Amino acid sequence: MSLLEVRDLHTSFFTDAGEVPAVNGVSFTLERGKVLGIVGESGSGKSVTAYSIMQILADTGKIVGGSIKLDGQELVGAGEKVMRTVRGNKISIIFQDPMTSLNPTYTVGHQLIEAIRLHTNRDQKQAYERAVEMLRLVNVNDPEKRMKQYPHEHSGGMRQRVMIAMALACEPDILIADEPTTALDVTIQAQILELMQSLQKELGMAIIMITHDLGVVAQLCDEIIVMYAGGICEQGTADEIFYNPRHEYTKGLMRSIPSVDNDGEKLQPITGTPIDLLNLPAGCPFAPRCDSAMKICIREKCASVRINDDHAAACWVNVKDGFNEAYDPDGTDNGEEV
Amino acid sequence: MAEQEKTPLVDIRHLKKYFNISTGMFSSKPLKAVDDVSFTIKKGETLGLVGESGCGKTTVGRTILQLYKPTGGEIIYDGKPVRTAKDLAAFRTKATMVFQDPYSSLNPRMTVADIIAEPLDVHNLCKTKEERRERVLQLMDYVGLNSEHASRYAHEFSGGQRQRIGIARSLAVNPEFIVCDEPVSALDVSIQAQVINMFDELQDKLGLTYLFIAHDLLVVRHISDRIAVMYLGKMVELAEARDIYDHPLHPYSKSLISSVPVPDPKVARANQRIVLKGDIPSPLNAPSGCPFRTRCQYATDACAQSMPEFKEVKPGHFVACHRTEEIN
Ligand SMILES: Nc1ncnc2c1ncn2[C@@H]1O[C@H](COP(=O)(O)OP(=O)(O)OP(=O)(O)O)[C@@H](O)[C@H]1O
Ligand SMILES: Nc1ncnc2c1ncn2[C@@H]1O[C@H](COP(=O)(O)OP(=O)(O)O)[C@@H](O)[C@H]1O
Ligand code: SF4
Ligand SMILES: [Mg+2]
Ligand SMILES: [Mg+2]
Numbered sequence: 200m201s202l203l204e205v206r207d208l209h210t211s212f213f214t215d216a217g218e219v220p221a222v223n224g225v226s227f228t229l230e231r232g233k234v235l236g237i238v239g240e241s242g243s244g245k246s247v248t249a250y251s252i253m254q255i256l257a258d259t260g261k262i263v264g265g266s267i268k269l270d271g272q273e274l275v276g277a278g279e280k281v282m283r284t285v286r287g288n289k290i291s292i293i294f295q296d297p298m299t300s301l302n303p304t305y306t307v308g309h310q311l312i313e314a315i316r317l318h319t320n321r322d323q324k325q326a327y328e329r330a331v332e333m334l335r336l337v338n339v340n341d342p343e344k345r346m347k348q349y350p351h352e353h354s355g356g357m358r359q360r361v362m363i364a365m366a367l368a369c370e371p372d373i374l375i376a377d378e379p380t381t382a383l384d385v386t387i388q389a390q391i392l393e394l395m396q397s398l399q400k401e402l403g404m405a406i407i408m409i410t411h412d413l414g415v416v417a418q419l420c421d422e423i424i425v426m427y428a429g430g431i432c433e434q435g436t437a438d439e440i441f442y443n444p445r446h447e448y449t450k451g452l453m454r455s456i457p458s459v460d461n462d463g464e465k466l467q468p469i470t471g472t473p474i475d476l477l478n479l480p481a482g483c484p485f486a487p488r489c490d491s492a493m494k495i496c497i498r499e500k501c502a503s504v505r506i507n508d509d510h511a512a513a514c515w516v517n518v519k520d521g522f523n524e525a526y527d528p529d530g531t532d533n534g535e536e537v
Numbered sequence: 538m539a540e541q542e543k544t545p546l547v548d549i550r551h552l553k554k555y556f557n558i559s560t561g562m563f564s565s566k567p568l569k570a571v572d573d574v575s576f577t578i579k580k581g582e583t584l585g586l587v588g589e590s591g592c593g594k595t596t597v598g599r600t601i602l603q604l605y606k607p608t609g610g611e612i613i614y615d616g617k618p619v620r621t622a623k624d625l626a627a628f629r630t631k632a633t634m635v636f637q638d639p640y641s642s643l644n645p646r647m648t649v650a651d652i653i654a655e656p657l658d659v660h661n662l663c664k665t666k667e668e669r670r671e672r673v674l675q676l677m678d679y680v681g682l683n684s685e686h687a688s689r690y691a692h693e694f695s696g697g698q699r700q701r702i703g704i705a706r707s708l709a710v711n712p713e714f715i716v717c718d719e720p721v722s723a724l725d726v727s728i729q730a731q732v733i734n735m736f737d738e739l740q741d742k743l744g745l746t747y748l749f750i751a752h753d754l755l756v757v758r759h760i761s762d763r764i765a766v767m768y769l770g771k772m773v774e775l776a777e778a779r780d781i782y783d784h785p786l787h788p789y790s791k792s793l794i795s796s797v798p799v800p801d802p803k804v805a806r807a808n809q810r811i812v813l814k815g816d817i818p819s820p821l822n823a824p825s826g827c828p829f830r831t832r833c834q835y836a837t838d839a840c841a842q843s844m845p846e847f848k849e850v851k852p853g854h855f856v857a858c859h860r861t862e863e864i865n
Contacts, residue, residue: 240725354816384589384752386813389796393812411726414755414798418805437802455730456800457759462779465737466759468730472695 200271202372202405203229203252204528209264210244210251219476221247221260223429226503228528229373234399234406236416236437238452239426240473245409248426249375252407253292254282270372287318291366295378297358301350307361308346311368318369333364337394356387360394367398374399375407380415392419413456417441425449428474428484431503435510445512447492448485483515491516502526544616545577546746547601547714553609554593554600558821568820570596572770573610575847578714583740583747585761585778587754587793589817593770594750595637598716601748602634614714630660633707635700637719642703643691649702650687653677656709676705679742680735697728701735708739714746721756733760754797758782763853766790769820769828772847776854786856786865789829827859835864 210222222244229235237245250256252267254274267274269289274282294300302310311330315321321329327346334342337360350358359379366374376395380388396419399406408419416423416437423440425433425448433446444450451469454461471488480487486496495501496515503513503526511526552574555567571593578584586594599605601612603625612619612628619628633656636642643652650673656662663669674684680701691699700720707715717736721729733756739745751757757764758778765775766787774787785791792811799805813832818824826843830836839859847857858864 240727356816384817385754385796385798386589386792387816388798389792389810389812392798393810412798413726413800414805417800417802418798418808441800441802452727453800455727457730457733457755458800462759466730466734468734469727470731472697473725473728 201228202231202270204268205248205252205265206268206528207265208248208251208262208267210247210256210260210262212257212260214259217477220479221429221476222251225265225426225429225431226528227424227431227434229405229407231372231405232399232403233422234408234420236420236423237407237409237426238411238413238416238423240411242473242476243426244429245426246377247429249292249377249407249409252375253286253290254279255286255292287314287371288369289371290373290375291369291371292375292377293359293362293366293379295381297355297362298350300362301358303350306347306349307353311346311361311365314365315368329368330364333368334361336367336398337361337364338390339364354387355383356390359383359391363391363394363398367402367404370402371404373405373407375409377409378411379408381410381412388415395419413441413452425452428479429476430484430513432485432514433510433512434503435506435512439507439510443506443510445506445510445517446485446514447489447516449512451488483513493519546580546582546615547578547748548613548616549577549601549610550575550613551610552597552600552607552612554596554605555608566821569770569823570820571600574767574770574772575610576765576772576775578746578748580713580746581740581744582763583749583761585757585764586748586750586767587752587757587764588767589793590752591817591820592767593820594767595718597767598634598718598748598750602629602632602716604634630710631712632714632716633710633712634716634718635704635707635720637722640696640699640723643699645690645692648688648690649677649682649694652691652702653705653709656706660710662710672709676708679708679739680705681731695728696724697731700724700732704732704735704739708743712745714748716748716750718750719752720749722751722753729756736760754782754794755800766793769818769823771828771844771857772855773829773857774855776851780854786850786854786861787829787858788833788835788864827857835860 206226208222208225212219212221225248239245251262262275308330312326315326315329331342334345339345339360380391410416420437423437424431427448433449444453454467455469457466469488474484482498482500483496486492493515501513501515503511504517504522505511505524505526506522552571554571555569557565558568559565574597588594600607614628619625653673653676654669657669657672663672677684682701691702721732724732749760761778764778764781766773768789774781774790782794785794792813795811799808815832818831824831826841827845830840845857845859847855849855850861
């Protein structure tokens with residue numbers, strides 16, 4: 200049994216302008232101790248996928264279909280009581296801007312101790328010791344002094360480390376990191392990424408790393424999901440996604456980033472404008488921007504097909520090239536025709 | 538060509554910008570946002586300016602254009618110092634700025650045409666309504682905006698399109714030199730590439746000279762001929778883009794460049810990152826001597842004593858470090 204199994208997840212927001220299908224049909228599996236990266240442009244549904252797993256959506260948002268199983272236990276429809284034991288204990292999340300999740304009016308120590316006491320049955324003194332230990336673990340110098348300080352007295356990098364300490368205090372099985380370093384400078388980002396990598400190895404937890412930075416996923420992730428318009432266009436091992444991209448969007452993304460390889464050449468941008476979820480096209484959501492689009496791409500959405508053991512993509516070009524085995528994230532019943 | 542080598546278009550000498558920060562009811566302290574920075578930019582060249590947030594990049598750009606009054610130093614444009622109000626007025630028709638945030642830098646109540654034409658109106662550059670309209674359409678064409686967009690409002694556009702509007706506006710005065718302050722940082726990668734290419738094409742077409750400020754080193758490396766690295770208000774290294782990226786000499790640049798996440802898993806896994814200890818000091822309490830010494834693994838007593846000189850150690854390669862020879 201996998202640690203986390205997400206099947207055909209659908210999440211919508213019900214707004215004045217209509218139903219916004221922010222996540223439509225996301226399926227993936229996360230194994231213990233693995234690092235999974237989710238990439239995609241702004242608005243592609245990365246955060247909403249994460250918030251659906253945690254069930255911390257805005258009031259207008261709702262999971263409208265699918266299944267999320269943690270250690271075999273169904274979470275969709277499980278109710279707030281169950282979710283409260285999941286959040287913080289089994290799955291923790293850290294956000295892009297640690298200031299929004301730290302309370303400016305309490306000391307860092309107070310907030311850490313609160314979080315630890317909420318999720319474990321440690322008393323005040325034990326929780327204090329655990330908090331100091333966690334701060335030390337995330338390389339905060341002089342943790343006793345830092346405990347007495349307020350969040351604004353800490354730099355951005357320091358606050359993000361406090362957030363990581365808080366998220367890890369209860370030894371979750373899964374850490375979801377939603378753009379944890381986007382607001383940080385590269386040298387500070389390097390510190391935080393190195394920290395996450397070493398903690399992941401030490402504690403053996405799984406990480407879901409959400410980012411738009413392909414460099415960050417290349418450095419950190421075992422597996423990668425590429426999202427577009429609320430769906431997964433491609434998923435596979437990091438090497439497969441980078442060296443053998445099979446969806447036209449992923450290919451475009453790789454061509455559009457400056458790298459040592461395209462030095463001195465023109466970048467090849469993806470043309471057109473990002474998708475409007477309120478007006479999703481009938482076929483492949485990327486078709487309006489795709490240079491390789493065929494007639495079928497405009498008519499019909501492509502299901503995810505298996506490229507090899509480590510790779511699946513939802514792009515008609517592969518079907519044309521003879522890949523037509525439906526992708527099954529469990530890998531149990533192979534051979535189904537599309 | 539040889540002539541241009543001799544007189545750079547932009548020649549910045551010992552530029553300083555201090556802000557007075559009040560530290561109590563009757564006391565204040567100078568914040569040295571830019572402290573003795575010198576560099577030149579040739580005509581048609583792109584100089585990239587990188588460094589961590591708060592190191593003074595924006596302040597350099599704004600002080601060159603004298604949106605901030607310089608605390609010291611000299612700005613020499615096309616061989617002539619910009620000193621008097623008259624010099625400045627002339628300079629402002631040749632040099633402009635593109636801002637980072639395409640969301641907040643445009644007035645939401647103005648149409649695209651009026652936003653782009655505003656500098657034309659301010660400097661009285663068009664004699665007739667017709668001329669103004671033609672010029673606006675030409676500018677929109679330069680940046681790849683559809684003429685139908687002219688009467689729409691900025692808030693109706695995506696980030697990439699808004700950045701194009703901002704750039705069209707900057708081009709209105711027919712500038713020779715543009716300070717681009719993080720012009721693609723707020724954009725998604727796929728849109729970023731469109732805007733970067735546009736900067737390239739405009740440079741070829743109009744012979745523009747750029748000071749290109751950004752914190753994304755891969756973007757800066759792609760677009761720049763030379764790159765300057767700043768740390769805490771000081772310039773620590775300056776060289777050809779490839780030279781600095783492949784062989785950084787200053788300890789800070791070494792760490793900065795090794796920290797860039799490379800979008801290639803095999804390279805990224807093999808990469809030996811030089812992870813710095815500690816945080817950037819506050820510019821209000823900058824260390825004595827070399828500003829980097831509190832995080833530098835090579836620092837010695839001498840580094841605390843005096844600020845290293847910004848020296849040319851190889852042709853065209855400048856470094857400010859006491860120990861350049863020993864550590865490289
Ligand atoms: N509270 C909300 N109400 C209505 N729509 C929402 C809400 N939150 C998100 N959405 C919509 O859902 C879609 C997916 O948003 P999401 O936040 O998951 O994007 P993302 O991939 O995380 O993007 P980014 O890289 O910008 O963080 C977007 O179209 C967004 O506008
Ligand atoms: N108008 C201002 N008043 C006071 N301090 C300022 C002002 N503008 C910038 N600073 C300070 O000057 C330093 C350099 O800032 P800035 O040039 O914006 O850095 P960067 O663009 O490299 O992020 C920072 O410490 C910043 O807080
Ligand atoms: S001058 Fe000293 S402290 Fe500064 S970078 Fe060089 S070795 Fe490091
Ligand atoms: Mg998000
Ligand atoms: Mg700035």
